[in-house]
Amino acid sequence: MTDPLVVLDQVEKRFDDFVAVRDANLTINEGEFIAIMGPSGCGKTTTLRMLAGLEAPTSGTIKIAGQVMNDVPADKRDTPMVWQSLALFPFLNARENVEFGLKMRGVGAQERETRAMNWLERMEIAEFAERNVETLSGGQRQRVALARALVTEPKLLLLDEPLSALDAHLVIRMQSVLTKLQRELGITFVYVTHSQSEAFAMADRVVIMSQGDIAQIGTPREVYRSPKTRFVAEFVGRNNILPGKVSSVSDGLVVVETALGALKVPGEASPGDQAAIVVAGDMMQVGTGDNTLHATVISEEFVGSMVTAFLEAEDGTELKVQVQERALADLGLETGKQVTLGWAVQDGHLLLEET
Amino acid sequence: MTLFLRAYLFVLFGFVFLPIVVSMLFSFNSDRFPTLPMSGFTFEWYNTIFADPDFWRSAKNSLIVSGSTCVIATFLGFCTAYTDYRYSFRGKSLFLAIILLPPTIPLIIIALAMLAWFSRVGMSGQVASVIAAHTVLTAPFAMAIIRLRLSQIDESLEAAAWNLGASEWRAMREVILPFCKPAILSSLFLTAAVSFDEFTVAWFVSGLNKTLPVHVLEIVQGTIDPQVNAIGTLVFGISITLVVISQLLIFFRLQRASQ
Amino acid sequence: MRRPSTYAMTFRLPIIIWQSVFFVGPLIFVVAMSFFVVKNYRMVETFELDSWSKMINRDYVWSAYRYTLMMAGSASVLASLLAFPAAWFLAFRCSPQARQLAILLLIIPFFTSYLVRTFSWYTILAEAGVLNGVFALLGLGPFTMLNTAFGTMVGYLTFVLPLVLILQTVTMANIDDRLIQAARNLGCSSARTIFSVVLPAGKTGFVIAALFAFILSFGDFVAPFYLGGSNPPTMPILIIDTTKSGQQWPRAAVVAVMMMLTLFSVAFASIMYAYRKRASR
Numbered sequence: 001m002t003d004p005l006v007v008l009d010q011v012e013k014r015f016d017d018f019v020a021v022r023d024a025n026l027t028i029n030e031g032e033f034i035a036i037m038g039p040s041g042c043g044k045t046t047t048l049r050m051l052a053g054l055e056a057p058t059s060g061t062i063k064i065a066g067q068v069m070n071d072v073p074a075d076k077r078d079t080p081m082v083w084q085s086l087a088l089f090p091f092l093n094a095r096e097n098v099e100f101g102l103k104m105r106g107v108g109a110q111e112r113e114t115r116a117m118n119w120l121e122r123m124e125i126a127e128f129a130e131r132n133v134e135t136l137s138g139g140q141r142q143r144v145a146l147a148r149a150l151v152t153e154p155k156l157l158l159l160d161e162p163l164s165a166l167d168a169h170l171v172i173r174m175q176s177v178l179t180k181l182q183r184e185l186g187i188t189f190v191y192v193t194h195s196q197s198e199a200f201a202m203a204d205r206v207v208i209m210s211q212g213d214i215a216q217i218g219t220p221r222e223v224y225r226s227p228k229t230r231f232v233a234e235f236v237g238r239n240n241i242l243p244g245k246v247s248s249v250s251d252g253l254v255v256v257e258t259a260l261g262a263l264k265v266p267g268e269a270s271p272g273d274q275a276a277i278v279v280a281g282d283m284m285q286v287g288t289g290d291n292t293l294h295a296t297v298i299s300e301e302f303v304g305s306m307v308t309a310f311l312e313a314e315d316g317t318e319l320k321v322q323v324q325e326r327a328l329a330d331l332g333l334e335t336g337k338q339v340t341l342g343w344a345v346q347d348g349h350l351l352l353e354e355t
Numbered sequence: 356m357t358l359f360l361r362a363y364l365f366v367l368f369g370f371v372f373l374p375i376v377v378s379m380l381f382s383f384n385s386d387r388f389p390t391l392p393m394s395g396f397t398f399e400w401y402n403t404i405f406a407d408p409d410f411w412r413s414a415k416n417s418l419i420v421s422g423s424t425c426v427i428a429t430f431l432g433f434c435t436a437y438t439d440y441r442y443s444f445r446g447k448s449l450f451l452a453i454i455l456l457p458p459t460i461p462l463i464i465i466a467l468a469m470l471a472w473f474s475r476v477g478m479s480g481q482v483a484s485v486i487a488a489h490t491v492l493t494a495p496f497a498m499a500i501i502r503l504r505l506s507q508i509d510e511s512l513e514a515a516a517w518n519l520g521a522s523e524w525r526a527m528r529e530v531i532l533p534f535c536k537p538a539i540l541s542s543l544f545l546t547a548a549v550s551f552d553e554f555t556v557a558w559f560v561s562g563l564n565k566t567l568p569v570h571v572l573e574i575v576q577g578t579i580d581p582q583v584n585a586i587g588t589l590v591f592g593i594s595i596t597l598v599v600i601s602q603l604l605i606f607f608r609l610q611r612a613s614q
Numbered sequence: 615m616r617r618p619s620t621y622a623m624t625f626r627l628p629i630i631i632w633q634s635v636f637f638v639g640p641l642i643f644v645v646a647m648s649f650f651v652v653k654n655y656r657m658v659e660t661f662e663l664d665s666w667s668k669m670i671n672r673d674y675v676w677s678a679y680r681y682t683l684m685m686a687g688s689a690s691v692l693a694s695l696l697a698f699p700a701a702w703f704l705a706f707r708c709s710p711q712a713r714q715l716a717i718l719l720l721i722i723p724f725f726t727s728y729l730v731r732t733f734s735w736y737t738i739l740a741e742a743g744v745l746n747g748v749f750a751l752l753g754l755g756p757f758t759m760l761n762t763a764f765g766t767m768v769g770y771l772t773f774v775l776p777l778v779l780i781l782q783t784v785t786m787a788n789i790d791d792r793l794i795q796a797a798r799n800l801g802c803s804s805a806r807t808i809f810s811v812v813l814p815a816g817k818t819g820f821v822i823a824a825l826f827a828f829i830l831s832f833g834d835f836v837a838p839f840y841l842g843g844s845n846p847p848t849m850p851i852l853i854i855d856t857t858k859s860g861q862q863w864p865r866a867a868v869v870a871v872m873m874m875l876t877l878f879s880v881a882f883a884s885i886m887y888a889y890r891k892r893a894s895r
Contacts, residue, residue: 052518053517054514054517054518073517074514074517074518075517075518075519075520075521075522075523075525075526076520078520079518080518080519081515081518083511083515084511085509085511087509087511087512087514087515089512089515089516089530089533090534091533091534091536100516100519100521100529101519101520103529104516104519104520104521104525104529105520148519149519152519152520357703357707360699360700360702360703360707361703363699363700363703364700364703364704364716367696367697367700367775367779368716368719370771370772370775371720371723371772371775371776372723373734373738374730374731374732374734374735374738374772375722375723375726375731375734377734377737377738377744378730378731378733378734381734381737388737388742427632430628431628431629431632431633434625434626434628434629435625435629437625438622438625438626438629441622442618442622444618450626450629450630453629453630453633453634453637453638454629454633456637457637459829459877459881460641460833460874460877461829461830461832461833461834461850461873461877462833463833463834463835463850463853463854463870464644464833464853464870464873464874465640465641467644467853467857467863467866467867467870468640468641468643468644468870469636469640470857470863471640471643471644471647471863471867472639472640472643472644473640475643487635487636488636490632490636491632491633491636491637494633523619523621524621548725552725552726552727552728554727554729555835559857568727568729571727571729571730571733572729575729575732575733575840579736579737579740583729583730583733584730584733584734586730587726587727587729587730587731587733587734590726590727590730591725591726591727591730594725594726595722595725595726597725598721598725602718
């Protein structure tokens with residue numbers, strides 16, 4: 001195992017009284033694709049800007065390639081960034097934009113042009129090299145921004161919601177461009193986004209942040225199936241969260257007394273603990289199971305072939321069930337109908353709540 | 356109602372433009388005293404001013420003053436605009452006030468203050484004094500034009516340059532200055548035009564090194580002399596050319612941006 | 615707070631130094647100068663109330679003050695009233711393109727010499743001038759228009775009308791259209807809409823425009839000098855007379871300070887009024 005490329009050790013960033021990032025500990029390995037995800041204002045962009053040297057941490061240390069970077073100014077680092085606004089220089093053409101980083105490093109004009117053109121070709125936009133960047137389409141500008149960041153062949157690429165301005169169909173295309181690029185180059189990507197689908201589609205590991213804290217670090221699967229906190233459970237996916245109190249524990253099986261009755265879930269807890277059972281929308285099934293509920297269908301939401309049905313239990317708790325679109329009618333999930341819902345014990349996930 | 360208002364608008368515009376038009380027309384009128392009907396076409400007044408060494412001296416002074424003023428005022432305006440755009444610090448409003456306040460103080464007061472101050476510090480009656488005074492008067496306009504341009508910049512642009520290895524100075528040269536170029540040019544023309552027309556402060560401060568408007572002021576104080584119309588028309592031609600150029604620069608920039 | 619870097623200070627220091635030496639310095643000096651005295655044709659830097667007591671006890675200073683205040687006030691009101699119908703028309707009855715063109719045209723006068731325009735008015739208003747020539751064709755006149763308050767006012771209006779017209783037009787063009795439509799929808803006539811919607815909504819702009827007209831007229835010496843014939847003199851003319859001929863700079867400074875105090879009070883009062891939240895009725 002090689003040394004990690006990036007280490008954040010108890011990093012904190014305060015702006016006057018406002019704590020933007022609190023006690024952040026994070027290790028990023030070489031060649032990893034890390035997504036930092038969270039709602040706006042959670043500190044994800046500040047974390048990225050600290051890696052780029054655009055903000056200095058208030059306390060703690062940031063190491064890149066073993067070197068403490070806290071006081072290294074932005075222009076002395078090799079941590080190019082792809083900006084949310086792309087930040088292409090409007091008075092330069094596409095090629096000059098890509099050459100910018102090389103020019104700042106004193107690379108000669110001839111070599112600059114060759115290397116810039118190589119990257120433009122690699123990004124399949126060589127034909128627009130001499131075009132003013134303001135006349136390019138969103139996707140083309142995206143590629144110029146990527147080429148500009150990658151032309152210096154950095155070990156670490158920072159991306160700040162780079163796809164947020166693109167149309168939905170282009171986002172999917174650019175996602176595959178990015179993942180392919182990252183695998184080919186073998187460099188580390190740190191990708192900030194508020195979009196779960198972008199993070200899950202591309203990242204090896206996901207960092208979820210909330211109000212300046214890192215709430216959870218894990219693979220997309222871990223984060224999705226075993227959220228560590230209520231925030232993560234709510235932020236990620238279509239989870240049903242059923243809060244209650246642990247009434248009994250035996251053989252790794254916990255019984256939680258919820259508003260909808262006693263429900264069973266695997267895990268460790270002590271009787272009396274505040275807890276919640278998290279059941280992913282796609283684990284909840286129509287029909288009886290180890291745990292069973294009754295609810296009325298309120299509405300349905302179509303996302304391609306998948307449908308999310310929204311239901312309401314007797315006490316008003318809102319529930320979500322994800323099913324295949326074609327199975328919808330068979331299951332009787334029609335608005336206004338009453339159905340029985342159930343799930344297997346092992347499909348539930350126990351969440352102990354801190355008091 | 357609409358018809359009435361339209362007519363009223365034309366009357367008002369007539370009032371505003373009447374002196375300009377009359378001045379231009381009578382600069383070619385052969386009669387010394389302007390009366391209706393006009394007496395005949397002549398270049399006499401233009402010939403008179405071109406033959407007058409005083410005119411050329413003051414015109415030269417005016418060119419030196421406005422040429423230097425526009426450079427210094429634009430530099431000061433740029434520094435203020437950039438500081439306002441980039442930084443927030445304690446005392447910033449005071450900082451902005453000392454550059455933005457001059458246009459709100461009557462020129463006659465500034466003229467008196469400058470006259471007294473320059474004679475106190477031993478800078479009386481020099482072309483440099485007029486330049487210094489005019490930079491104070493015109494820097495706010497430079498600041499406004501350049502600040503407006505900076506408000507259109509993508510805030511990540513400068514940081515993007517640092518991120519790609521440019522030092523702050525390098526980013527200034529490679530990103531901020533090229534971005535502000537149209538506004539800087541526009542500011543140069545505008546401040547030059549304002550300085551070229553200013554006579555109150557120049558009259559008090561210039562001493563023997565009078566500028567063209569001060570020359571005009573002296574003629575006007577004497578008698579009715581159609582030379583004034585001729586000079587006015589010439590200066591108007593020059594000023595308006597400068598302003599049109601500066602406006603076109605802004606206009607084409609905006610057009611390109613909106614594409 | 616971190617100390618600002620050399621880079622940051624490079625952009626701040628030139629302004630602080632330049633404006634201190636060439637703006638703040640002179641301004642403070644002119645205030646100080648009002649307390650200096652002139653002895654044997656030389657100014658002595660001291661602190662005496664000599665000039666103040668001399669100026670304040672003279673009737674002609676106060677009559678000039680009252681006259682200047684009255685004329686500048688009238689110019690401000692007159693310009694606001696004259697500009698309003700035209701600005702309203704430009705804001706609500708014209709296409710944006712026509713409005714842009716009108717504003718562009720109104721900017722032109724700022725780049726013609728005010729001096730030359732005043733001279734032009736002189737030839738227009740003179741006894742044997744252009745205007746009386748037109749009147750003569752109609753069998754009227756001649757009228758005396760030069761060396762009167764009317765002449766001064768024509769000069770002031772030449773100076774301030776374009777600015778007031780621009781500011782009022784921009785103010786009204788920026789009023790939310792929905793407000794006006796709502797008023798019309800509720801049965802307001804055009805006239806009532808002006809009083810109940812346009813004037814309150816654009817209050818800040820109108821007050822600022824009038825304030826500018828006041829400041830510019832109050833400080834202008836060209837119109838009262840050439841068109842008003844210094845009869846009676848205004849405050850700026852007092853400054854010119856006392857500096858240019860009398861060498862009495864401290865007394866000119868007293869006039870300047872009186873003017874500044876007046877302007878600051880008027881500006882402060884107007885701005886307070888313009889930005890005051892209207893009490894609920």
